Amino acid sequence: MTTRTLYLFASAAPPVFDVAKVIETAQAEGWGVCLGLTPTAARWLGDSLDDLAELTGHSVRSEYKLPGEDDAWPKADVILFAPATFNSINSWACGITSSFVVGVVAEAIGKGIPTVAMPCVNAAYAQHRALDRSISELREQGITVLYGEGGFVPNPAGSGKPKAYPWDAALAAARELAERA
Template identity: 80%
Template sequence: MTSTTRTLYLFGSAAPPIFDVAKVIETAQADGWDVCLGLSPTAARWIDENLDGLAALTGHPVRSEYKLPGEPDVWPKADVILFAPATFNSINSWALGITSSFIVGVAAEGIGKGIPTVTMPCVNAAYAQHRQFGRSVTELREQGVTVLYGERGFVPNPPGSGKPKAYPWDAALASVKQVSTKA
């Protein structure tokens, strides 16, 4: 990789679109990104049999836990963070500053570091009706996070009728490109 390669932290929660993460990584790499993959612990369990292959694909260890004190950081610094799919729990935890999850903690810290950040929720319509979800989306937007939710991003489906193959990954990657040119 050349010194002009930019680093994308791709974070994902346990929602069905996470099963397409290898294709997303390949698309981002084709656009010139050095991709580091971080997963919620549950997402890591869901795709456990693919973790070694994903590490080989990215050239970096896949992370789902905080490193121990004194351990070196194994990833280069992020130029942009994409948190997708982001579940109800991840969005609310992030907005409230509850950083018990590695990916939520890094995303929360990224706000303070001024790292351009994009997120796209993946929640069903019942979760989307919970008042805290709307408050959390507003809070993240007010802190400068690009939240792709609504007509130009993710639109919730009724519970049990998800369409993981229709998850708008292209919109997420296009937004990453857009925020990276502003940085």
């Protein structure tokens, strides 16, 4: 049986601290997991990066590889970008690829790699018109964005509930996309 490969990408939002549990859940479902982080998320998880690499069996990436370097990861069957912050969602929708994970998901659109995103923003950010425009833009380009009912629903600013982040919905959407591909 061939293992399917999930690229799990995350921005710096409190649910990122649960990423090891998410990896273990995905692995229990038969996924091989490669973990990519925004630079800030990598700083937040700095002390656990070696353990996360050991858990996945792959290097944890937060930077682009150098020209001429081989890609150390297998090809993705599906990408899950969660939590995806206000900055990451807007950068992605605008094609601003200054971070590794945003660059990969932007390129995934053209490569036809099934991709799921689940934002993690507070209600104050959710009031900014750019967020709705960016989510619409990504959806129009074929990205499954789990935002609103059945996905992530913003909390009031300063009242985050990272343990309530709907990781199960995100993994289920990734599984469904991979099965349809």
